[in-house]
Amino acid sequence: MSQAQRIVRRLPVTTLASGCELALVLHEIRGSRPGPVVGISGAVHGDETVGVEVIRRLSHAVNPEEMTGSLWLIPVANPLAYEALTRNTPLDMHNLNRVFPGDRGGWLTEKIADTLTREFLNKVDAYIDLHGGGALALVDYVYILNDEGLSRSFGSRLLYRPEHPYEGTSNSIARTRGIPCCTVELGGGWTSEESYVQRGLRACLNALRYLGVIRGEPEPPGRQVVLREIATIRPSVGGTLVPEVGANMITRTVPQGQVLARIYNPHTFEEAEVIRAPFPDNAMVLLMPDIRRVNPGDYAYMVGNMATAEVYE
Ligand SMILES: [Zn+2]
Known part of the structure; x- marks a missing residue:
């Protein structure tokens, strides 16, 4: 019998003063054959909406019956910042992408990071982190962190190989664990987000071919420029x-x-x-x-x- 299935799980974080339960929503799309678990997150920064929509479309674009391995999708990693359309969490003003691995007994943002670390980042075999330019700026590049082929498979024209990647990022957990990871910066500034969403979806599907989760050869990326200094x-x-x-x-x-x-x-x-x-x-x-x-x-x-x-x- 096929193992393919779709499961939606809630990862509880805490209860807010309003009484609302804060939880992260994880979509698990399990393929029919065993293989790597690929985690993809959006809206680690709350004003970066392209990744949220890319993940929604990706969840519909894949067929678990034809997948090897699983996708773990967290479309909104920081729901409070997404609600407020802010980069940082409005309740404590912290930047989620500087406080990993987080702290269960710490600030609210550190609690969110702790939940993501324990329930998501520590359990996946590869990790893709979708970012954008936020409310003001437009951005278009991909970080090369520890798997250049994965980064290049997104097909972006510009890539960046930082000498010293930021610490405290969600990707710092993946790098410490030694699993392939990548940060994608795409869109933002409220200009033609639709075209960036379409490109982001194509790019993610190509990366999943590269990782062997979906069938087919990845499309070659074409001309790419790897920047060492920004x-x-x-x-x-x-x-x-x-x-x-x-x-x-x-x-x-x-x-x-x-x-x-x-x-x-x-x-x-x-x-x-x-x-x-x-x-x-x-x-x-x-x-x-x-x-x-x-x-x-x-x-x-x-x-x-x-x-x-x-x-x-
Ligand atoms: Zn960001």
Whole structure:
């Protein structure tokens, strides 16, 4: 008899002051043949909605009768931040993606991380973490962490091989356990999310072919650029940011000194800051796709240095 089935489980976290029970919802899609358990999470940051919709469509796109192994899907890893459309958890202001492995006796966000670590990250054989640019910015790249083939199978044009990956991320648990893992940064900034969702779904299906969960050869990724150096450009002052490089330039290159945006003081109208491309040749990793209110220190631009990049044709 086939083992294929779909199960929805609730992972309890705690009871909120409102009396509402906080739980994470895990969709287990068990294939007909034994194989790896691939975990995929969305909305570790609550304002990154592309991954949530990619996971919903992925759950319908796969047929467990034809799968080897299982999918464990957590579409909304931080429900309170998703509800509030905020990067961090509004009740304690912590960033879930800096507090792993979490703490059962700690802050609320640490409790969520602890539940994810114990009930999800410690039990999967591969892990894919879906992120996006959040409420303001548009982003398009994939991290290379410990399985370059997995990262490249997403087919994104830009990849990033960080020398020192962030600690406290959900992926830090996967790296410590030595299981293949990958963080995908896709979409955001409320620009044409539909096209990014469609791309994200295709990319996840290709990654599942690479991991052997669904049948077929993975599609070759095409031309890819692996960045080793990314400059994160944060405004030193707040104000109204008016971009001079549009959303169509995401993943493309711009020359040194190119004005990326001007920030105006909204009260006095004076030009408070000009943001320029820093490298001789700059790959646009993250950008502001439209006029935005920015605060000092926001993620305004991420720009890759093409001079130190590896190009795969
Ligand atoms: Zn994120």
